Every structure is written in C-alpha cells, then in structure tokens.
Amino acid sequence: MKIGFIGLGNMGAPMAANLVAAGHEVTGFDLAAPCPDGVAKATSAAAAAEGQEVVITMLPNGDILRAVAGEVLPAMAKGSVLLDCSTVDVDSARAVADQAAETGVLAVDAPVSGGVGGATAGTLTFMAGGPDAAFGKVKPLFDVMGQKAVHCGPSGNGQAAKICNNMILGVTMIATCEAFALADKLGLDRQAMFDVVSTSSGQSWSMNTYCPAPGIGPQSPADNGYKPGFAADLMLKDLRLSQQAAEAADADTPMGARAAELYATFVEQEGGTGRDFSAMLPRFEKRGRA
Ligand code: NAD
Numbered sequence: 001m002k003i004g005f006i007g008l009g010n011m012g013a014p015m016a017a018n019l020v021a022a023g024h025e026v027t028g029f030d031l032a033a034p035c036p037d038g039v040a041k042a043t044s045a046a047a048a049a050e051g052q053e054v055v056i057t058m059l060p061n062g063d064i065l066r067a068v069a070g071e072v073l074p075a076m077a078k079g080s081v082l083l084d085c086s087t088v089d090v091d092s093a094r095a096v097a098d099q100a101a102e103t104g105v106l107a108v109d110a111p112v113s114g115g116v117g118g119a120t121a122g123t124l125t126f127m128a129g130g131p132d133a134a135f136g137k138v139k140p141l142f143d144v145m146g147q148k149a150v151h152c153g154p155s156g157n158g159q160a161a162k163i164c165n166n167m168i169l170g171v172t173m174i175a176t177c178e179a180f181a182l183a184d185k186l187g188l189d190r191q192a193m194f195d196v197v198s199t200s201s202g203q204s205w206s207m208n209t210y211c212p213a214p215g216i217g218p219q220s221p222a223d224n225g226y227k228p229g230f231a232a233d234l235m236l237k238d239l240r241l242s243q244q245a246a247e248a249a250d251a252d253t254p255m256g257a258r259a260a261e262l263y264a265t266f267v268e269q270e271g272g273t274g275r276d277f278s279a280m281l282p283r284f285e286k287r288g289r290a
Helices: 012-021 045-049 061-076 090-102 115-121 132-145 156-183 190-197 233-248 254-268 277-287
Strands: 004-006 025-029 052-058 081-084 106-109 124-128 146-151
Touching: 004 012, 004 061, 012 025, 012 052, 012 115, 025 045, 025 254, 045 061, 052 061, 052 132, 052 254, 061 090, 081 090, 081 132, 090 106, 090 156, 090 233, 106 156, 106 277, 115 124, 115 254, 124 132, 124 156, 132 146, 156 190, 156 233, 156 254, 156 277, 233 254, 233 277, 254 277
Parallel strands: 004 025, 004 052, 052 081, 081 106, 124 146
Antiparallel strands: none
8 A cells, every 4th residue: 555654753663674575665744753664754744744644743742633634634645544543632633534525535543552562563453443444444554554444433432441441440540550659558568469469350551561669560661660551641631631621521530530649749840741641650659658
C-alpha cells in the first residue's frame, strides 16, 4: 500500500519502520524527528499525504491533530483513509472525522495500547472508531503494526475506549501503590502481599503484570529505577482527557478525577515528570499521607 506517515516520534518511527519491513511504500513527515530507514522524506505534511491510499498520524494532542488534518485532507484523494493513531480527545477525533467526510476521505481514530515496546515489536493493540468500510481498508495495517484491533463503533469510539481503559489503569495503579505503602506500615512483607493479592480479588494488570514494587512479580519498570515504560506525564495526559470527556458527557467519575489530581501533583510538584507512572509507589512511601 502507498502510505503517508506524519509524526515520527517515539511511537511513529517504529510503527512506520514495521510498515516498510512488511513491504509497504511509506512517505513520512515530522517537524523535528528524522525519518527511519526506508521511509521517504516529504517536505510537508500535505506532500506526505498526496496520492496515498492511507495517511497515518501519530501526534502529541488533539489541537495538533486538527491543524495537521486541515493541511492534509485537501491533499488526499477521495476514498482514501486518514488513520489517526494518536491519543486525543473524543471531540477532536469526531471533528476530524466530520471534516474528512466533507472532502470524501474516510477517517478512523485508532489509539494504541502497548507503548514503545509494542510499537517496536509490532504487538500494539488498536481500538478503532469509524465506518466499517474504513476499518476494513486499514485492518491489514493493524495486522502489521499490532496483534489485535477492536472495532469499537463509529468515529471517536476508539478514543473513548482508550481513555476509559487508561482511567481504570491510573486508578488501579494508585490503589496498588497506596496498598503496598500501607502494607509496609503494617509490617506485611511485600512478597507475601503480592502472592496474596495477585491471586485474590485485588488483582489487576497493575499488580499482576506491572507490579510497582521492585523485585516483586514479573520484570517491570520498578526493576529498572522506574525508567518508563509508560511515563507518568502520559498517564496524566490520558487522565485529563478522561476528565474532559466526563465533564462534556456529564458522567460521574470521582475516582478518575482524584487519580488525575494525584498524577498532576506527582508530575508537576513532586519530581514525577519523566518517571514511569508506577513510581507512585516511592511517592506514597515518602509522603505517607496523600
Ligand atoms: P513523541 O513526542 O515522541 O512524537 C510525536 C511527534 O510528532 C514528534 O516527533 C513531533 O516532532 C511530531 N510533530 C508534532 N507536531 C507535528 C506537526 N505539526 N507535523 C508533523 N509532526 C509533528 O510522542 P509519542 O510518544 O510518539 O506519542 C505519540 C502519540 O501516541 C501521543 O498521542 C501519545 O499519547 C500516544 N501514545 C504514546 C505511548 C508511549 O508510550 N509513548 C503509548 C500509547 C500512546
């Protein structure tokens, strides 16, 4: 397939490299990052999009996505697909889909789970929103860049799935970290705590797969000085998106709201920026009380 790829940062570069390795013809554009080997370099976003069957975007936020969509949609052929894999707000995803429809372009919002490791290994999970026909067209690309793609419904539903998932993740990580800190104070051994919780009703991905306590459970960023992994800054971004969506939809999400507050304090005032999101555990150890 002929593919344009805009946003070749930590995630976009390995995703584009996997498409090249699978035999696709990829033209890329990024304001700052270099093109990976095998990706032809375009001089603008519009130039990268022109004449492509699919244009993939992997950008920092919804405002940038809207701006880039404004540049690329007029350059795209009717019937081609704009596939946005960034994590953005639901409203931006739906606005871009409406704008695409006006120019005869199909839009799919398909944020990912799996991080840089998954992008590099080609094992991402995609959660997609958009028309059936558009999902069908890009499904072979999901199969190259990932191991699973779930079609969640119309435009914006991919982003909705992503922020709901990450709201659960942020809340369970905090709950797991504060429980470890409490267990310490009660004199409960961490290994015993893990052995019980990971096989009891307190289990979660945060405990079982990504345990925030160093030396306990499977290998995780806690065993690597809390180097991300999934940075606390990105968790804060996603929690803020979930709260923005909750406010717009009049949904009651008090735990999500508190998790967003705690990650904001952690990132902005407690040195959490650039650390893995599981570094909430040393934060709770240090502070004792939130
Ligand atoms: P990144 O900052 O490494 O990459 C973003 C790239 O976009 C940068 O190279 C930047 O130069 C480029 N860019 C910005 N504005 C541009 C423009 N107008 N035109 C062209 N290029 C432009 O970020 P990342 O870690 O690759 O994340 C990308 C997206 O994926 C984000 O929405 C993020 O939330 C999401 N995501 C990241 C992870 C992760 O672990 N890093 C995991 C899941 C989802």
